[in-house]
Amino acid sequence: MTHVHAPDPSELQRIIDESPSPIFVQFSASWCGPCRAMAPHLEAFAQSRANQLPVIKMDINDHPEVAARFMVRAVPTSMVLDNGRVLGVHSGALSAAQLARFVDGSVAVQRS
Incomplete structure (x- = not known):
């Protein structure tokens, strides 16, 4: 069972x-x-974050309108969003530990 969700744009x-x-x-x-x-x-x-935040994967070929909305210019691009507001963006591959640091750092900036 995967913990990564692949929703359509409306979802x-x-x-x-x-x-x-x-x-x-x-x-x-x-x-x-x-x-x-x-x-x-x-x-x-x-x-590791199953009970803390949704983790979503969007294919830019399947959903180019979503990529355009968030001004994605390269893949992979990782984003942390809160109520539609972009808290952090990273282009390039990351390990699980790097993903954790990126997300935690992005959320910490919002709280400060």
């Missing part, structure tokens, strides 16, 4: 609007080597 908007916590979104593409290499790290991160 993503519902998650953004209704989530009581920040959410993590990774923009990726099936043809992207670094995205494929990062997949097990993303799953491990999602599993």
Whole structure:
């Protein structure tokens, strides 16, 4: 069972609007080597944060309108969102530990 969600655009908007916590979104593409290499790290991160925040993966080819909305220019791009506001952005592959530091740092900036 995967802990990474792959919603359609309307479901993503519902998650953004209704989530009581920040959410993590990774923009990726099936043809992207670094995205494929990062997949097990993303799953491990999602599993470790299952009760803390939604972890979402959006394919830019399947949902180009979402990529355009968030001005994604490269894949993989990771974002932390809170009520639709971007708290942090990182382009490039990350390990599970790096994902944790990125998310924690992004959320900490919001709280300060």
